[in-house]
Amino acid sequence: MILYLNLLTSLIMATTDTASSPRFTPQDLPYAYDALAPAISEETMHYHHDKHYAGYVDKLNELIVDTPFAGQPLEDIILSADGPVYNNAAQAWNHAFFFGQLSPKPQKEPSGELLEAINRNFGSLDELIGRAAAGLFGSGWVWLAEDPSGRLAVVSEQNAGNPMRHGMKPLLAIDVWEHAYYIDYRNRRADAVEALWGVVDWKVVGDRYAEK
Numbered sequence: 001m002i003l004y005l006n007l008l009t010s011l012i013m014a015t016t017d018t019a020s021s022p023r024f025t026p027q028d029l030p031y032a033y034d035a036l037a038p039a040i041s042e043e044t045m046h047y048h049h050d051k052h053y054a055g056y057v058d059k060l061n062e063l064i065v066d067t068p069f070a071g072q073p074l075e076d077i078i079l080s081a082d083g084p085v086y087n088n089a090a091q092a093w094n095h096a097f098f099f100g101q102l103s104p105k106p107q108k109e110p111s112g113e114l115l116e117a118i119n120r121n122f123g124s125l126d127e128l129i130g131r132a133a134a135g136l137f138g139s140g141w142v143w144l145a146e147d148p149s150g151r152l153a154v155v156s157e158q159n160a161g162n163p164m165r166h167g168m169k170p171l172l173a174i175d176v177w178e179h180a181y182y183i184d185y186r187n188r189r190a191d192a193v194e195a196l197w198g199v200v201d202w203k204v205v206g207d208r209y210a211e212k
């Protein structure tokens with residue numbers, strides 16, 4: 001009888017969990033899986049979006065069941081969590097941000113106020129790209145971000161690191177985890193990142209910069 005009751009309890013819990021989750025769902029790509037080839041292949045996009053990104057979202061949903069994080073927006077979780085909850089929340093956010101700034105028909109160069117800010121802070125777009133390349137090391141993210149005083153900076157973060165944690169506003173993210181490029185470029189990470197710049201939509205980055 002006790003065994004039966006335990007079974008019943010776990011069935012009810014499983015049902016409850018299913019009813020209340022998933023809390024977060026992966027965002028669809030805003031373009032076809034093969035749209036960014038040859039810079040990023042269809043195969044890489046399927047692994048990166050459907051396995052890695054969706055995996056972080058699934059794991060986050062598992063981790064936050066019955067915790068205070070369960071009712072919170074993703075950004076709030078990133079600002080306050082640590083350990084596995086932070087890692088999976090930040091990876092979920094970072095990937096949606098990363099995929100969202102790429103386009104098969106990108107605006108190739110920054111314009112307007114963002115261009116002025118890049119020239120003011122770095123001298124030129126080429127100088128910004130050079131600094132981003134210098135920040136490539138290990139598994140992590142290289143960011144273009146704005147600090148509270150309005151200054152733009154290139155910020156290298158290990159693992160899931162997100163500059164929001166330092167009070168900065170993310171504008172552009174470069175994923176430098178091996179899973180982002182290894183199928184297409186093997187160990188040639190610099191080549192992968194160079195190709196990535198060709199599909200960055202500076203219209204999206206400019207809109208992020210303009211958003212207050």
Ligand code: MN
Nearest residue numbers: 052175177180
């Ligand atoms: Mn990734």
